[in-house]
Amino acid sequence: MPRHPVRRVSTVVLPLLLAVTVGGPALAAPASPVPAVPAVAVTASPSVEDRDLLKWYRVQPSFDGEPEFLHAIAERLLGDGNRYTEIFELNKGRVQADGKALEKPEVLAPGWVLFLPADATGDGVETGQLWYRVQPSFDGEPEFLHAIAERLLGDGERYTEIFELNKGRTQPDGAALETPERVAPGWILTLPADARGEGIGAGPLPEGAAAAPSAPATTAAAQAPAAGRTGGFPVLLAVLIVLAVLLVAGAVAGFLVVRRRAAPAGAAPGRAVHAGGPAPAGDGRRTGVGRRAGVGRGAGVGRRAAKDRPELAPPARTFDTAASWTIDRALSVLVAAAGAAGRPVPPVYGVSLDEQSMSLRLASPDTDTVEPWEPAENGRVWRARLRDLQALPAVTVGSPTPRLVTLGTAGGTRELIDLGQATGVISITGDAAASRALIGAWAEELTGSPWSGTVRVVAGDVRPHLDGGERLVSLGSVRDAVTAAEGDRSADAFALRGNPSGEGPGVLILGSAPGAKDLERVQALLTGPHATWVVVVLGQTRYDRWRFTVAADGRLDAGALGLTVYTRGR
Incomplete structure (x- = not known):
């Protein structure tokens, strides 16, 4: 009779666990003590270009027996005392280490760091x-490079500059x-020289923020303590963890073998039916290849059979009906309030929803809110409580965000864009199955x-795993889908209610990156x-504006x- 997999693994793993437990004291013996190495002063990264360096001066308690003032500092370091106004403008309102800020030219405090014009020279510069x-967090939100660049550089798209200045540099936590x-x-993030705002420091990086990789590496003596710490109890712990994992893996393997042997002969292992999956053949339902009148002259050109097109995995999650109702009504309240105030609805690119409140992320800052919204992040975010x-x-009017879709959730907050x-182009990269599941869920929301x-x-080279009715068309190739979208410019195109142009918003989903000629048509x-x-493209193009991985x-x-979420909810 063959031995059970769990029993087989146990006969090997359990003695090993016993041996490790008995030998634990020997493994846990402390390593030889290593003398402490004094910390070396941190210097700025030599890889940073001169344009990202700034001249600065630390105010002293006195100079030549006299208290320091801007006029005297300008005279000494700029050659002209009347240039004190330049120093004042560079530093006005910037919070110093003591929590105070320069508000008047005549009020300075020892220890303050003053930014200086580029031509400043002299002792102390x-x-x-x-x-x-x-x-x-900042204003209740986790910090991301995009938000930091928006706040300190005035443009979130400049997050790439901050990234390049800090890429690979060891941080205080290692x-x-x-x-x-x-x-x-x-x-600690180094910033371009034109950064301004609350929280910016100047001069040497704080203790523990190491130089960039191009700076000299730590000495062998400094690395010795870390090497010494690799022995002792952590080794025992690592061995126990590995053996425990092996034991669990053996148990799982045995369970799967027993389950497979017990399964009916005709059953396909590991196959599950999704609640929202395609209907069985012959039930009379449509299987996701929608069509509608006037989708374009090329809509029927070059179609492949549905079985030849790559299938989408079932949607990662169907949209939450209750949450959708809440969001839709809140957006309708926004439209009503803006109309009552005689102002346009602000352009919204993102929505965040939790159990108590809803936030709108605006495409451009606007502090002139309408009831019951309150501004945050200098007008880039509007927030309101759900009960308000x-x-x-x-x-009851058209939504200001008709192509709103769910990205995912993080910490109980639903994020939509x-x-x-x-x-x-919106690019989706990463795991193929997860990417297809995401656009399948988007297609469900969009219809x-x-x-x-x-x-x-209109989808090309993919077939969304749902029946979108007359508003969803799935074609066999990228080229056919692009042609269909181009055909929607015709006079009989689908019309948006109240839109004088006669054209409603559309989403073109392509299952692969278009070739060079088709890509130019997409850009047009x-x-x-x-x-x-x-x-939306599964893949990358040179016209990508948003790129999701x-x-x-999930x-x-x-x-x-600047968002990180889970498409399957967390």
Whole structure:
């Protein structure tokens, strides 16, 4: 009789665990003590260009027996006391280490760091970098490079400059910045010389923020303590963990073998039916290949059979009906309040929803809010409590964000973006199955959410795993889909209610990156004088504006948007 896999693994693993336990004291013997090495002063990264360095001066308690004032500092370091106004303008309102700020030219405090014009010379003039210490949160939101660049450089798209200045530099916690989406509280980020705002420091990097990789490496003596710490109890712990994993793996393997042997002969192992999956053949239902009148003259050219097209995995998650109703009504309240105030609705590119409140991320700052919204992050975010939104009247009109889709959730907060705010191609990269599941879920929202009643979807080289009715068309190739979208410019195109142009918003989903000629046609769809299309591509193109990366576990990095969420909910 064959031995059971669990029993077989146990006979090997359990004696090993016993041996390790008995031998634990020997393994846990402390390593030889290593003398402490004094910390070496940190210097600025030599890889940073001169344009990202700044001259600065630390105010002294006195100079030649006299208290320091801006006029005397300007006279000594700039050669003209009347240039004190330049120093004042460079430093006005900047918070210093003691929590105070320069508000009047005649009031200085010892220890303050003053930025200086580039031609400053003399005793005490130092050349250093601007830097910022990442906070646990800012205005209640986790910090990301995009938001930091928006706040300190005036343009979130300049996050790439901060990334290049800090890439690979060891941080106080021993980690390093490797991708733009990941920063941790306490990290020190060097900044371009034109950075301004609260929290910016100047001069030598704070203790523990190491130089960039191009700086001299730590000495062998300094590395010795770390080497010594690798022995002892951590070794025992690592061995125990490895053996425990082997034991669990053996148990799981045995369970699967027994289960497979017990399964009926005709059953396909590991196969599950998704609740929202395609209907069985012959049940009379349509299987996701929608069609509608007037989709374009090329809509029927070159179609392949459905079985030849790559299938989408079932959507990662169907949209939450209750959350969708809440969001749709809140947006209707926004439209009603803006109309009552006689002002346009602000352009919204993102929505965040939790159990108590809703936030709108605006495409451009606007501090002139309407009831019940409150501004945050200098007008880039509007927030309101759900109970306040539910108490106000709504209007039944077209949504200001018809192409709003769910990115995912993080910490109980649902994050959505309006695809219509992208000014270029939206690229989805990463795990193939997870990426296809994501766009399948998007197609479901774009054709079924309460705010998307006017949106039509054309897919090429993919077949969304749902029945989108007359608003969803799935074609066999990228070229056919692009041709269909171009045909929507015709007079009989799908019309948006109340839109005098006669064209409603569309989303073109391409299962692979277009070739060179088709890519130029895609770009023309996005940049034409009456552009109504947004293009989502599984892959990368040179016209990418937003680039999202999806991991196999559902983790989604939204790149420049500064969001990290899970498509399967967390």
